[in-house]
Amino acid sequence: MTDNITAFELHRARGPFNAAFFSMMGPYIEWNVRRHKQRVFADLPRTVVELGSGVGANLRYLRPGSTLIAIEPNLPMHRRLRAAAERRGVHLDLRDRLAEDTGLPAGSADGVISSLVLCTVTDPAQVLTEVRRILRPGGTFRFVEHVVAPAGSPTRALQRALRRPWAWTFEGCSCERDLAGLLRAAGFARVEIEPYRLHSPFITFNTQIAGVAHA
Numbered sequence: 641m642t643d644n645i646t647a648f649e650l651h652r653a654r655g656p657f658n659a660a661f662f663s664m665m666g667p668y669i670e671w672n673v674r675r676h677k678q679r680v681f682a683d684l685p686r687t688v689v690e691l692g693s694g695v696g697a698n699l700r701y702l703r704p705g706s707t708l709i710a711i712e713p714n715l716p717m718h719r720r721l722r723a724a725a726e727r728r729g730v731h732l733d734l735r736d737r738l739a740e741d742t743g744l745p746a747g748s749a750d751g752v753i754s755s756l757v758l759c760t761v762t763d764p765a766q767v768l769t770e771v772r773r774i775l776r777p778g779g780t781f782r783f784v785e786h787v788v789a790p791a792g793s794p795t796r797a798l799q800r801a802l803r804r805p806w807a808w809t810f811e812g813c814s815c816e817r818d819l820a821g822l823l824r825a826a827g828f829a830r831v832e833i834e835p836y837r838l839h840s841p842f843i844t845f846n847t848q849i850a851g852v853a854h855a
């Protein structure tokens with residue numbers, strides 16, 4: 641773990657707000673991104689490591705009887721995540737850790753997933769280093785994330801204008817990250833990325849990528 645990664649700072653109001661927001665808005669977000677998740681989260685291994693599981697949006701992509709090692713430092717999410725895992729018949733190994741430093745053994749994971757998390761972690765490059773460390777050779781990191789819009793576009797201007805209130809509301813989330821660039825530079829053996837655009841009212845969040853990085 642790099643020195644600049646500090647512990648997750650839980651805000652008294654925004655922590656519970658985000659847990660409630662993602663519980664309420666989860667079905668709507670899911671409906672928008674389902675096609676991309678169905679593609680990249682198809683045929684997941686029986687044990688999956690998930691970064692920032694939130695309240696369990698991705699449990700539906702695991703087969704009942706699977707194990708989810710959930711790296712989730714936001715404690716107000718834990719109760720809903722536990723309940724959702726129980727409903728789905730998924731064994732939950734919930735860890736109050738950061739994605740930058742999961743504490744998992746090197747080469748121990750067949751599959752790591754994330755959705756809408758690399759936008760929020762403190763150090764996405766360090767997270768990708770950690771993902772490569774914990775994946776066994778041939779293992780995969782599958783992701784669905786929102787990213788910076790093309791330079792000069794109206795969406796890019798809006799992302800810039802709204803960056804502070806957006807980050808404040810969504811616990812440090814940035815709409816200005818070039819995550820495709822970071823993924824390609826992270827040293828994976830092969831990276832497949834599909835960019836796409838949602839048509840939701842959350843305009844700054846509509847530029848997205850989904851894909852698979854092979855260790």
Ligand SMILES: C[S@@+](CC[C@H](N)C(=O)[O-])C[C@H]1O[C@@H](n2cnc3c(N)ncnc32)[C@H](O)[C@@H]1O
Binds near residue numbers: 648694698714754
């Ligand atoms: C926008 S939510 C997405 C939750 C879920 N993946 C989904 O798709 O609904 C971002 C999640 O990342 C978690 N998170 C933030 N910083 C993190 C970090 N450094 N390591 C792991 N998870 C983190 C938050 O607690 C939150 O659950």
